[in-house]
Amino acid sequence: MRTFLIVWFGQLVSHIGSGLSSFALGVWVYEETQSVTDFALISLCIYLPHIITSPVAGAIVDRWNRRYAMILSDAASGIGTVAIWILLYFDKLEIWHIYIAVAINSFFNSFQWPAYSSATTTLVPKKDLGKANGLLQSARAAAKIIAPTMAGFLVKEIQIEGVMFIDFMTFLCALGTLLCVRFPKPEVTDKTPPKLEELFQDTVYAWKYITIRPGLFWLLIFLAVTYFNLGVLQVVFWPMMLSFADSKALGMVLSIGGCGWLLGSVMMSAWGGPKRRVYGIYLPVIMQGICLLFGGVRTSVPLVAIGVFGYLFAYPIAISCNRAIWQTKIPLELQGRVFALDFTIEKAVSVLAYVISGPLVDTFLDPILAPGGLLATTIVGDILGVGKGRGIGLLFVSLGIITIMGTFFAYRYPRVRRVEKELPDAI
Incomplete structure (x- = not known):
């Protein structure tokens, strides 16, 4: 250590x-x-x-x-x-x-x-x-x-x-x-100078290693939802806050969120997570879904601050528990490739969120919650409010519901829920 x-x-x-x-x-x-x-x-x-x-x-x-x-x-x-x-x-x-x-x-x-x-x-x-x-x-x-x-x-x-x-x-x-x-050397290390074709074959092998283990594969897909949500937050959170608050309030909420992330990380570094690490993923991700609902349902600075704090507090706990599962279940000689694939998926999903969230809000969600919009006089408009930035609120609420439902299905799927028991430790 x-x-x-x-x-x-x-x-x-x-x-x-x-x-x-x-x-x-x-x-x-x-x-x-x-x-x-x-x-x-x-x-x-x-x-x-x-x-x-x-x-x-x-x-x-x-x-x-x-x-x-x-x-x-x-x-x-x-x-x-x-x-x-x-x-x-x-x-x-x-x-x-x-x-x-x-x-x-x-x-x-x-x-x-x-x-x-x-x-x-x-x-x-x-x-x-x-x-x-x-x-x-x-x-x-x-x-x-x-x-x-x-x-x-x-x-x-x-x-x-x-x-x-x-x-x-x-x-x-x-x-x-x-x-x-x-650094201690892994027990199996191929030191031969690799050809480009061999490197691609190594990468494909790592992907196949994941896909033939449904617990790991669907855990990877499940966590991609968290990566996507965070990407959306990075794009549309500022516009949503500035639609009903000033830059001082925005800075305060961002600082509160950063403190939540740091507090969650410090707590995880002292605690280490639950014995069943998969529950250290389920519960924080459900918390993130609830916090997305809090952040989108009202134009309230305190409510949004609570949502951001809770969301970022839960994030390092879920990610740390997920990483510990992979470090335990993947052989050392494969971990570089597997973690690189995980990182690629994380960034690709984040970029997808960057690309689609702005146009989705501008061309569809904001107009339907503008005065006279499609949902302005419905129960959705009554709950979320009508006007600038409420389309982003609808996006947050929708992502919160999807996240909670996705967590429920991930829990119900036994390969993910029992991934730590069904797969032998590789280290």
């Missing part, structure tokens, strides 16, 4: 640094272009390389030393940060430089998560995997809370160049922790 905590601390610092630079670069792009499209292209450059390369990256991780994969990822990210800093220093930075740097960074980061997740399995006792995954979630939550606040202050005080330098120093911290530890 000591080695894991050393690595975790380095990655925590690196996450915060990456959050600082992401915020600063986003501000720079928007101020330079005043274009939402140019700003949104940064997200595309972050997610698209990840989605495309993660499955193959996972296959490489399974054939390679996980520590080396993490070192490569952190080193490449640090080099990209230095390149941006140099261009800024000489006043040569262009928008396309950022797109290229972000895309390259995303490519190398596709090695990071499968290597980190599979290495955690070897660094932490099986009984403590829930706690370890809680710590991983707490690092993400802390970065989400700390980085925007710090970056907003630092950009004014030391300019974007100073923020990029701090980010580079955080990468050095992460590299330093990785260089001073050793």
